[in-house]
Amino acid sequence: MTTPTYATGRLDGAVVAVAGAAGPAGRATLLRLAEAGATVVAADADPARLAEAVDAARYAHGGATVTGDTVDLLDLGATRAWVDRTEKEFGRVDGVVHLVGGWRGSATFAETDLADWDVLHNLLVRTVQHTSLAFQESLQRSRNGRYLLISAAGASKPTAGNAAYAASKAAAEAWTLALADAFRKAGGEEGPPAAAAILIVKALVHDAMRAERPNAKFAGFTDVKELAEAIAGAWEKPAQEVNGKRLWLTPQS
Template sequence: MSATHEEARTVNTTQNGRGALDGAVVAVAGAGGPAGRATLARLAEAGATVVGADADPERLAEAVDNARYARGGAAVTGETVDLLDLDATRAWADRTEKEFGRVDGLVHLVGGWRGAKTFPDAPLADWDHLHNLLIRTVQHTSLAFHDALQRAGRGRYVLISAAGAAKPTAGNASYAAAKAAAEAWTLALADSFRKAGGEGEPPAAATILVVKALVHDAMRAERPNAKFAGFTDVTELAEAIAGVWDRPAEEVNGTRLWLTPTP
């Protein structure tokens, strides 16, 4: 059953009053974009040690600096990683666990979009491009971090998906198909966590957060008259991401949390 946006934002604390992310170690793939900037800052605010990765070193450095500035003394680092290289992604996961002792989460924010005016106009080259961005990076990060997330005891794998995966449109065939495939892969990861838990609670959880599209301040400035109906602000997305750790693994594992109305 889908959770509402407000349910996704419910905040609980541990018995000693510390938030669920206080002291956690969370890796963020695709950390250099607007959603990455907001997520790094929100996780740092919650007390997490955040390790960002992006293919663009300049964007990544800006995002890391922004998160550090937003929360003085925040433990936020960045590393340029080619997530299309499985060995490089595994090495990133191994370094992160070795340096910080564990990995409590992997947030997948690698995105991209290509579309066409009509279905017959859709170039299959768009599929090749989106397959790498939206599917291959999910495969590599999930395979690389799977064991570390299980060892952490409260590990979370968080995928950001789009409502279009559930209701594809003619001009978005490649994008919707790629998002649907990424969701299926993530749900298979969730099943692996479920089986590892046996009859008890899974040792980690894989969750999908679904948006129609994302919006941020720069987009609003560029299009001041646009309404962006149904879009999710990147700060709201970051809040929902942080909220995944506030709920038991068995409650969020293998679920889609909708931040936009279900189509």
């Protein structure tokens, strides 16, 4: 493996994988990482939307290396193959941003459809399991690696109609904190060689949403550009200060 040439805490020259990159949050993240000088390896299940997101980041920052790959993150073998391709092409992996999302809910607790749990378990839990297992060793070798999960305040304060969603998010958070503990143990007295952390929002908002609902206040929502800034900021502190932390981007519930 090549030795990272960028300074600790900086993204210039880092190789960062973004899972679920085609949505508004993914687009903002690709733009911010490319602006910071990172090589960005984007993945999504929708090839058309992914290509649009990758092209937008490339055009916004001339000379930026931004690639797109359609990866089935529900397949651990396919996810590991994505890691192998990335390391073969770019020499290392310095970050994973997990933006795979989805929502299902009901009017009341009694009306909860357990089929929603099956869908959300795959989207919000299984993809975290596969990406974390596949990328762990690469992130540890980086010595500046970050695994960042985007979660929701509802995970720690579930409501009656959001049982499946909140439980899925809570499970994803617990899994990510277990990865953080693995990083801690791998580092010993020297401190963790990488960090796993959770960025928590109430909900996300972007320009198109504001245009559709000009009178809405979106109280407590996090703009996708703010989220992207917080993601980039995770490399500005030593791994020990980031590892195992819940980073609240909305008032803590």
